[in-house]
Amino acid sequence: MSTPIRVGLVDDQALFRAGIRMLVSSQPDLEFVGEAGNGVEGIAMAAEHRPDVILMDIRMPVMDGIESTRAILAAAEARGGKAPRIVVLTTFDLDEAATRAIRGGASGFLLKDADPEFLLSAIRTVHSGTAVIAAAATRELFEHFDSQQGAGTEPEAFTHLTSREREIFLLAARGLSNAEIAGNEFLSEATVKTHISRVLGKLGLRDRVQLVVYAYENRLTD
Template identity: 45%
Template sequence: MIRVALVDDDHLVRSGVRLILESVDDIVVVAESPDGPAGLRAIERERPDVALVDIRMPRMDGIEVTGRLATSAPSTRVVILTTFERDAYVVDAIRAGASGFLLKRTPPEGLIDAVRVVASGDALLSPSVTRRLIQAFARTPAPGAGHPALATLTDREREVLLAMASGASNGEIAGRLYVSEETVRTHVKHLHRKLGLRDRAQAVVLAYESGLVTPGDSRPA
């Protein structure tokens, strides 16, 4: 059973999301909160698998909630909910530790799939979100200082990281490298461990911030 917490100052949004999520047998909503501080307390208490957190709330916004949870409840994966499709929100949320970014107009089946994807340990990075990340880094070039642990990656793990940074799914990476999806998942798991990362979202950000890749380029820096 996937345990979910909802943090949103709009009661109707919370009620609608709860109704959608609890229409399936493998998801249960264990907490609802109307603002950031209350949501933080509820998540720290309940330790849900996934927290759906509104980006704009009174007293404490979703970015701050996400950043605090990275320390106080690291096992909870955060998906940011928003009505705004702005680059800064995407980058700030993922840098703060979010595992996904979802627009509130997402269809019910998309919301359910998102919770399942994030709960499984993957990140919710759609091609459109990845494009916004790339565009944001294009406006603010990475310093290119590198990351010491990148040197510990095998050539194949490096290839997988580069493909992830381009927005490719595991299936697409498997096709490019002529290997199985299970092999790709193994490479992803290994590179996450070596780089000290939690999920795909952090891996993509690291690839750009370290200068491993630059916007518009999928080759090693």
């Protein structure tokens, strides 16, 4: 049997934490390893329990989820260990704070009233690192908050992509899965996965969420 995915939670609402703890603990492939009531406590929890995935509320007392996310990822980088995947939790569909959290290194975001099955699926998805959580919503955020910006200058790193890599980059930035890209480009999923890995490497990006951020920050989807 494979090792369970270790899950941590940072949220200032005790009742919400209790519900998530019970939900996660009910799954045989997930293990609830720790919780915290604010961002500072979240940093300590992450250091002590080393969860694979952290569900992180954005708005909390003492330290918000954005700063806590940055600190947790910086600490993981400093010690040379594997960084947790962090999914920020928000109450609002269009939440600029969620955008900032993703730019700060979070691997996606969820609405706090998401269906339990969707939340569980999201934990597994982000742990696998193979897909963007709520990709359409992420794109909507960037379109909403960056709509006043003019066209950006194409980054130098982007010019190093081949024409095929650019095509796949743009499809991934639109939120298409590997299977959907493979169908569009008449390629195998394995070939698409290889291209995505090369694109991430050339652009210095960690995952597909950062790819979406990169695309919209640099206005490459216009």
